[in-house]
Amino acid sequence: MHARSIFISLAGFGLLGAGLAACMQLSPPVSGQALYEENCAVCHGPGGRGDGPAAGAYSQPLPDLTTLAARNDGTFPMRQVMSKIDGYTRGARVGEEGMPEMGALLEGDVVRFDSGDGILTPTPVKLIALAEYLETIQR
Known part of the structure; x- marks a missing residue:
């Protein structure tokens, strides 16, 4: 009888786990390339070299995104790139020329992510992607 009650308890936990998994809504994987093509390529170009169709609207040349690591002693500056995208380090005011707000990237799922400083920080999945x-x- 004791083995039967353990089996029933384990079966109950299995059903509970399956029910919880079914209730959780998992988002589909996020494609960083698709996000780039939707949000960045118009200015930075399909290859990231700053030659997109809207690049001419800026008074300064847009940065070549394929040389970010090269300009950082061969190390991709993940934290700085993420800060630039989300606007944290931008400081541009409304009406000033500069990178547009990327607020849509901040919406949706958030995970704890280490951008290279050893600190797990709640970060939008789309921004990471x-x-x-x-x-x-990077070239």
Whole structure:
């Protein structure tokens, strides 16, 4: 009888776990490349070299995103890139020329992420995906 009650208890836990998993809504994987193409390529170009169709609207040349690591002694500056995308280090005021707000990247799922400083920080999944994509296009 004792073994039967353990089996029933374990079966109950299994059903509970399956029920909880079914209730959790998992978001589909986020494509950093798709986010780049939707939000960045118009200015930075399809290859990230600052030559997109809207680049001419800026008085200064746009940065070549494929050389971020090269300009940082060969190390991709993940934290700085993420801060630039989310606007934390930008400081531009409304009406000033500069990178547009990327607020849509801040919406949705958030995970704890270490951007290279050893600190797990709540970070939007889309922001991570975009920054990681930019890391893949480094020359």
